[in-house]
Amino acid sequence: MDRKSLLMAASLLVVTSLYSCQPGDDTVKLAVIDKLNNSPGITAQVKDGVVDLNGEVPNDSAKVAAEDAVKKINGVKAVNNNIMVEPVIPPPPPMPEDTGGQQ
Structure with missing residues (x-):
């Protein structure tokens, strides 16, 4: 085997090894669920290593x-x-004071 073929075979082996070391979607999803354990209201789906986050949180920082x-x-x-931030609902305006019908 010449040097070029040997180098090509070694490169292919390295690339294949690195690719096969990537965790599968089920493993990634379990890690995502574990990481988001303290974030109620968020769900996640994983496909081909791409995570889709959905749900609703109280603010942008969350x-x-x-x-x-x-x-x-x-x-x-x-x-x-795709997480949505809950809208801030302003408090209702104060009710006018009851004057008891007197002016």
């Missing part, structure tokens, strides 16, 4: 924190953050 946490998981290739 949305960003969930995405940042998931991005760090081994095997995650991309994150689609």
Whole structure:
């Protein structure tokens, strides 16, 4: 075997080994669920290493924190953050004081 063929075979072996070391979607999903354990209202789906986050959180920082946490998981290739932030509902205006019919 010449040097070029040997180098090509070794390169193919390295690439194949690195690819096969990536965790499967089920393993990634378990890690995502574990990482989001303290984030009620968020669900996740994983397909080909791409994580889709869905649900509703109270503020933007919770949305960003969930995405940042998931991005760090081994095997995650991309994150689609579809999490919605709950709208802020302003309090009702104060009721006019009752004057008891007198002016």
